[in-house]
Amino acid sequence: MKRIIPLRDRLQGGTFGAVPLAGVLGLILLGCCWALPSRADILGLQRVASGLSAPIFVTHAPGDGTRLFIVERGGGIRILNLESGQLEPTPFLSIPNVDTAGEGGLLGLAFHPGYQTNGRFYVNVTLDNGVTPFSTHVREYTVSAANTNIADPASVRTILTFQQPQANHNGGWIGFSPNHPYLYIATGDGGGGDDNDAGHTPGIGNAQDTTNNWLGKILRVDVDGDAFPADTNRNYAIPPSNPFVEDERDDEIFAYGLRNPFRASFDRATGDLWIGDVGQSAREEIDFLPASSSGGENFGWRLREGRIATPSGGVGGLPPPGAVDPVYDYDRDADQFGGTVVTGGYVYRGPDPTLQGKYFFLDSRNSASTADDNYWMFDPADPFGTVVNIDHLLVPDIGTPMFPVSFGEDLEGNLYIAYIASGDVYRIRTSAPPAPLLGIELDANADVVLSWGTNFTGFTLEASTNLAGGLWEAVLQAPDIVGTNHVVTNAVSGSERYYRLRQ
Structure with missing residues (x-):
């Protein structure tokens, strides 16, 4: 072989x-380590897949340089063969009873670091089974033993689940750190407005409530263990280094004070976690958890929106004790540095030497209009001093990509963008050599x-x-x-x- x-x-x-x-x-x-030329440049967007049903996320499996996995909001996962450039005709997985109300749907996908040997992967999905209310489910599946292009739907196992008060602010991103085999789960504050509606903790909101409340958090669990054998809806263990295991706060919480961390990513080279947290009415923000973090960071919501006191709903105030400001935030002005719904991206680790270590992110303004989109990158060492708008560089080679909702990476570190309204996935092209x-x-x-x-x-x-x-x-x-x-x-x-x- x-x-x-x-x-x-x-x-x-x-x-x-x-x-x-x-x-x-x-x-x-x-x-492998590539010998880099003196310069390479962004050449535009290359369409690699079309005709998809609301693509919402793109990723790859560990060790697999020949396939890209594309998540469709309605519950499908498609495989793009990077060698042939064709979508596999049969979905990798189709999840039934997905609830796409509000901001729900199949929102996240992550492969176990040992996927090449254990075949396990995980999804973040909102479901409506006719019995329980609108809820988030983090599930485990296993690839079919007979065909690596098809998952085994009967292998499904619930890792954890929790009810959502409203149908927006579901978070949705999940991912494994490159430094250890723990699964990180980004959750929103539960929806509504100002973290202050029915189902939100009175006086402080869900994001600041760390007791029996997983909303507005970054959770961290060990999917290779099971500390709750009697509970079929809790199939995980608690990492012993999680910050709150020694007190009354929830053991699963790694960080908190988030509104809607819809998209996040690990820097594959450092293990740092970059989080795009969607704002309420004034600021959008990029938050940062260094690989060296022992957890417990409070990003400030609902008291803080970006680096300011939340101006709406009468909930804003001074930063809570120990609050961590975003490394970058921006306003909602209708210009090339404003927006209304930040989409967290990736630190670039692909073949282009001029882009190495740059952080890419975007804002669609929650609209299918291409005129509304803003794409940016900055140097993590100085986000405010180096941020640049790169709209003019991302010209599509074909088609009209509409409503960008997520970046993604392949094994080589090339970046992709999923466009939910037009049903397309594009790759950011550079002049880097083969x-x-x-x-x-x-x-x-x-x-x-x-x-x-x-x-x-x-x-x-x-x-x-x-x-x-x-x-x-x-x-x-x-x-x-x-x-x-x-x-x-x-x-x-x-x-x-x-x-x-x-x-």
């Missing part, structure tokens, strides 16, 4: 998953045979047995030239090995 994986820049690090040698013939996950392809197979002696094109020169093949702080050592065998490929045969022992090319 042979696997060809397209690889791009990993100079700033990356997210990897382990694949046991004994369990899957020859499938060894690897990464990446080397590294082939892997096991020969008859169970040695690993690695190959890459002879047109890529000056690379050193390195190996490691541990991605979590392990050492990378050069593979000493000099590559042979076989046809148009460099070829190295590497004898291996043990259960896991990782390879990368470095220049």
Whole structure:
């Protein structure tokens, strides 16, 4: 069995998953470092998928450079084959009874870091089963054993669930940290306005209530354990390092004081968490949790909207004790730096050297009109001093993309944008050069045979047995030239090995 994986820049690090040698013939996950040219530029938007039903999120599975998973709000997950450029005709998963009232729907998707071996993935979805009220459900599914392009719907398992007071401000993003296998869950304050309607904690709102209240929070749970075996709706354990495990506050809470963190992301290189929190009537904000955080941050809502006292509803005030201001916020003016519904994006870790480490985000103004959209990027070291509008750079090659709702990443770090109204997904194109392809197979002696094109020169093949702080050592065998490929045969022992090319 042979696997060809397209690889791009990993100079700033990356997210990897382990694949046991004994369990899957020859499938060894690897990464590579691309030798970067002096400059590359944004060339526009390239449409990679169309005809979708309300696409709302885009992501990839760990170690999978050939597929993109596209979430449709109504409950479907589609697969885009990046090699053929075609959508798989059969959905990866179709979830029944999805409730799309208000801002509900299938809102989030995350793959377990060990997906290549355990096949587990997670969704964030609002459901209406005719019995319980409008509620958020975080569920686990497993890929089909017979076909990796289809999930097993019978494998569904509830991780957690909670009722939503109203049908807006559902949050929806979920994701795994690249630094540990904990699942983060972003929740909104429950809806209505000013965190002050029915079902909201009197006097302080849901976002500031940390006792028996998961709304307006970043939750963090361990999906590999189960601390509640008697409860079929709570199938997780509490990470022992969560900030409130030693007091009366909810053990699941990692951070709080959020209004509607609809889109967030981890920087794959650092593990920092970037959160786009949608404002009420005055400010939109980008919040930041460093990888070094021990949790407990309070982002201030409902007292604070962005960096100011919330001006509406009579709920604003001074920052609560220990409140953390957003790293960037902006107003609702109708200009190139204003907006009404921030969409958190990603720190770029793809092939373009000029974009490395830049944070991308957008604002659609909650409208399908293309004239309303604003796209930005900034340097995380100085957000206010470096933010630039990049609308003029993101010209589509075909079609009219309408209502951007989410960014996404593929394995290589290329960025994509999902457009919910037009049913499209576009990739942000750059002039970065093509990446080397590294082939892997096991020969008859169970040695690993690695190959890459002879047109890529000056690379050193390195190996490691541990991605979590392990050492990378050069593979000493000099590559042979076989046809148009460099070829190295590497004898291996043990259960896991990782390879990368470095220049």
